[in-house]
Amino acid sequence: MRADLEIGGARVSSPIWLAPLAGVTTRTFRDFHKKLGAALVHTEMISAVGLSYKNKRTRRLIGDEGEGGPIALQLFSPDAASLAKGAAIALGLRRFDALEINMACPMPKVAKKGSGASLLGRPDVAGEMVSALKPFGLPAWVKMRILDQASAAASSATERFCETILAAGADLVMIHGRTAAQRYEGAADKEKVREVATLFPGRVAASGDYYAPEDAALYLDGGCVAVLAARGVLRDEFLIPKTLRALGYETPRNLTDPTAGDVANAIVALGREGLENEGERFTLVLVKRMLAGLFKGFPGAAVIRADCAACRDWASLEETLLRVDLHPSCLQQ
Ligand SMILES: Cc1cc2nc3c(=O)[nH]c(=O)nc-3n(C[C@H](O)[C@H](O)[C@H](O)COP(=O)(O)O)c2cc1C
Known part of the structure; x- marks a missing residue:
């Protein structure tokens, strides 16, 4: 038995977590992967504004108090005020172990309205949003994309953005190693994520192209404190237990073989x-x-x-x- 870890202010049993996946990480999918060993799960991204409007579907996505185990609530919002309002409503409905802001979604219906990846271009607003979560007393996390590195001047844009949100009080930054323009295409830049993790020790979790235990090990060896399983668990539903075993965690045979x-x-x-x-x-x-x-x-x-x-x-x-x-x-x- 290993002792719990503290990652980004949350107590977890391992660094292998389930990513937020819209339309997939419902209560059932989350429970399924918790049983398979995911040490923390995410809700899918939920509209903070939708929560304020008492939108029924949005509220259903929150789940209920009966759900056990560490869980992060991911919200998307265009500004700090609606984010804080949405977080307060959600926490009035149930417990969460961390509050996370989506600064990663590239889809026009989210980004065009000032939420998701569009916040990568507005670091001041991004920082204000992180600060707005601090009074809730829970770990405040951000999920983001790497920024475009096409020019020499832009080569450290990802690092600068991370610095801004960490200075604003973010406890953990989850970095998806693709730019917003890439959406879900092309390879994730694992090296870039590892580089940023080295720069901010203990504060960076990784996402992108985790399809085999070795992918998670590469991120962890590079200084990332956690790795998010996303499309990998749609290709192999036993990816998480197989990874845990490869990392030396005790895992039942019926889950690994x-x-x-x-x-x-x-x-x-x-x-x-x-x-x-x-x-x-x-x-x-x-x-x-x-x-x-x-x-x-x-x-x-x-x-x-x-x-x-x-x-x-x-x-x-x-x-x-x-x-x-x-x-x-x-x-x-
Ligand atoms: C169907 C689908 C839905 C997603 N929904 C979300 C979401 O709600 N919030 C979020 O931050 N990322 C979302 N993502 C991004 C994933 O969490 C992850 O960062 C991305 O897929 C990269 O990991 P992968 O290459 O291992 O799949 C979604 C990805 C997919 C494929």
Whole structure:
């Protein structure tokens, strides 16, 4: 058993965390990855302004007090006043372990309204937003992108932005190693994230192209204090336990070397919880989004995936998954 770590003001069992993923990191997905070992999970980005307008859907994204384990609330907002108002409303609804500002989302519907990655161009406002979170007494975090480094003058823009938000009181900065212009394309610049982490020891967590345990190890060896699992867990739902084992944490075998039956059982459990929490439509979409990575390496995986993809309701998808152990090609494994 290892002692808890303190990272960015939060107590966590390891540096391997679940990233915020809009439309994915719902209560069910968060619970699923907590069981698999994620030491901290994120809500998806939630509109601070939407919370003030008592928007029902926005409030549902907050989840409820019954949810255990370390969790960070991620908010997006164009200014400090609406951010503070939204944070106060959210904390009136439930407990969170950290408050995080999204300064990373490049999508026009967010960035064009002055939130997300557009804040990278307004460091003064970004700093004010961090300061506005401090009175809540929780760790104040920022998730950002690396800035454009095309010219020599711009080569340290990421460092300067980090300096501003850390000086404003941010306890941790999560850096996604792509520029906003890259959106989700091209390779993440892991070297740049490691460089910035070296400059601000203990204050930088990493995001970008974490698909295998070695990717997380590279970030951690480079001075990052935590690593966020994002699309990697959609390709391999057991990425977090596999990473924990590679880092020397004790991890049950059925999580690090799952049989086809272990995989099927895990997804069935996720689906059953999803039915309760988010309903059948969402659950089907979520599980089908994970299909490409399911049963990787097992003979007959393509057939099982195709059978699952053809299911039109949860009952038949569950039945297909539960038949997996009996699937002759799986028995060869
Ligand atoms: C579908 C999807 C939704 C995302 N939603 C959010 C979000 O709500 N907040 C946020 O800060 N980042 C969001 N991200 C970015 C991820 O958290 C992560 O930083 C990014 O995908 C880079 O990691 P990866 O290359 O390992 O996927 C999202 C990414 C994807 C693919």
